[in-house]
Amino acid sequence: MTLPDTNNLPLPFFMANAEGVITYVNAAWRKVFSRGVGDHWLSLFPEVAPADFEAQWRRIRQPDEAPLRLRSSSVSVAGQTRVFDIHCQSGLETENDPTRLMATLVDVTDQVRGEAEILAILDTAVDAVIIMDEDGYMERLNAAAVRLFGYTASEMQGQPVTLLMPEPHRSRHEAYVQHYLTSGEKKIIGKGRELQAVTKSGRQIPIYLAVSEINQQGRRRFTGIIHDLSEQQAAREALAEQRERLAHVGRLSTMGEMTASIAHEINQPLTAIAMYAQSSIKLIDRGNANPDKLRAALEKLNTQSLRAGAIIERIQRFARPQQSQREMTRLSVLLTDLLKLAESDARLHEVELKFELAQDLPIVLCDPIQIQQVALNLIRNAIDAMSEIHRANGRTIVIQTRAVGSNMVEVSVADQGPGVAEDVEDLLFTPFHTTKKDGMGMGLSICRTIIAQHGGVLSFRNNEDCGATFYFTLPIETAKDE
Numbered sequence: 001m002t003l004p005d006t007n008n009l010p011l012p013f014f015m016a017n018a019e020g021v022i023t024y025v026n027a028a029w030r031k032v033f034s035r036g037v038g039d040h041w042l043s044l045f046p047e048v049a050p051a052d053f054e055a056q057w058r059r060i061r062q063p064d065e066a067p068l069r070l071r072s073s074s075v076s077v078a079g080q081t082r083v084f085d086i087h088c089q090s091g092l093e094t095e096n097d098p099t100r101l102m103a104t105l106v107d108v109t110d111q112v113r114g115e116a117e118i119l120a121i122l123d124t125a126v127d128a129v130i131i132m133d134e135d136g137y138m139e140r141l142n143a144a145a146v147r148l149f150g151y152t153a154s155e156m157q158g159q160p161v162t163l164l165m166p167e168p169h170r171s172r173h174e175a176y177v178q179h180y181l182t183s184g185e186k187k188i189i190g191k192g193r194e195l196q197a198v199t200k201s202g203r204q205i206p207i208y209l210a211v212s213e214i215n216q217q218g219r220r221r222f223t224g225i226i227h228d229l230s231e232q233q234a235a236r237e238a239l240a241e242q243r244e245r246l247a248h249v250g251r252l253s254t255m256g257e258m259t260a261s262i263a264h265e266i267n268q269p270l271t272a273i274a275m276y277a278q279s280s281i282k283l284i285d286r287g288n289a290n291p292d293k294l295r296a297a298l299e300k301l302n303t304q305s306l307r308a309g310a311i312i313e314r315i316q317r318f319a320r321p322q323q324s325q326r327e328m329t330r331l332s333v334l335l336t337d338l339l340k341l342a343e344s345d346a347r348l349h350e351v352e353l354k355f356e357l358a359q360d361l362p363i364v365l366c367d368p369i370q371i372q373q374v375a376l377n378l379i380r381n382a383i384d385a386m387s388e389i390h391r392a393n394g395r396t397i398v399i400q401t402r403a404v405g406s407n408m409v410e411v412s413v414a415d416q417g418p419g420v421a422e423d424v425e426d427l428l429f430t431p432f433h434t435t436k437k438d439g440m441g442m443g444l445s446i447c448r449t450i451i452a453q454h455g456g457v458l459s460f461r462n463n464e465d466c467g468a469t470f471y472f473t474l475p476i477e478t479a480k481d482e
Helices: 027-032 048-059 108-123 143-151 169-183 232-258 259-285 291-319 331-348 367-386 424-427 443-452
Strands: 013-016 022-025 070-079 081-091 101-105 127-134 137-143 192-198 204-216 219-228 327-329 353-358 364-366 396-404 407-415 458-462 466-477
Touching: 013 027, 081 108, 081 169, 127 143, 127 466, 143 219, 204 232, 219 291, 232 443, 259 291, 291 458, 327 331, 327 424, 331 353, 331 396, 331 407, 364 367, 367 396, 367 443, 367 466, 443 466
Parallel strands: 353 396
Antiparallel strands: 013 022, 013 101, 070 081, 081 101, 127 137, 127 219, 192 204, 204 219, 327 364, 396 407, 407 466, 458 466
């Protein structure tokens, strides 16, 4: 059999017989290795396990099978340890020339060292880094990824990245990848996104994921950089809880300032209840009570008790501590309900509330109690401002709603007080700044925080004739893409 001319190959090349004994080496081999013909080739590469090689050797002898690649990382060459990839394939065989192994050696020492340096650098990164093939299987990961997800490196390598995903993303991921590979449309690649990931224990954690694409020598891979947002989420939740507590303090403060008007409001139905109860008792004591008159008195008593209960229920709903819950709300309904709570305070201070509510406004997504808190605070500030000058400019407060642009609605409270002085304009929303004798200086600051959390703005403008208008905006709720 005529062998191909391998002596001029720049890479070391050898052939071995069926027993594994080297029968031929080329010139490039002789420059690198002192041993060769007559030696068993496995003795030169001790990291290659004979049993593993035999199993793979039987496979590559089958037709159309790709060559076998082995790696040996402790080959001694001129006193140095080198790393070689050994590319093996079956040689030609005849009756007189038994099956042989043909192998080419590629020195990958520099490549392996470079990869080791890159991995060492990745292991110093605080964020988790995962490298995946184009099918989404994890090839490499750093120490931070092991710490974050609780798996060992061997448990993650070779596994699909969906191992780290909760539903519904786990079920949809393959379709996402295929869509990108076929269309090239990028949904998350090159962008960052906040998502949920799942650890080995099954616990879901908030993460920020950035995915980039790598193309090297026609091979496509993806790198995911994962930042754990658990501490940030805990901080946000703690801040939200503090804001809710502060908002609750603000509502309690408002209720405290309205004590006189609330007492007056409740006293009216309670007085009526007592009167109708006494009348009913007198009818019974006479011994010949008229059933119709008694029924009428009891029905009126019941009506007044329901009225008192409704007043107390509104106060309780407004003042009780609660977790912020946003819902689809019509401002006209929300402010009309607020009127029942605010009008008693207005009557006590001889002020008229005039509501001009647009009925065709789009709905907003908000916390109704918090928005009522803001509106009530602005109404009470207007009442106080007008009472300060003994209602010299008028007795009417106008509460108005309107659309602003295509995506916002505005609620405004216009008073007929003295207006806002220039020297306090910059301090108006500063915590603990107040112009009231008994004020805490937290009302407007809390209100501005609430509106900002809703994506709106709280501000004011002085009116041309007299007084000031305080207003806030809220975004219109529109349909969003999945």
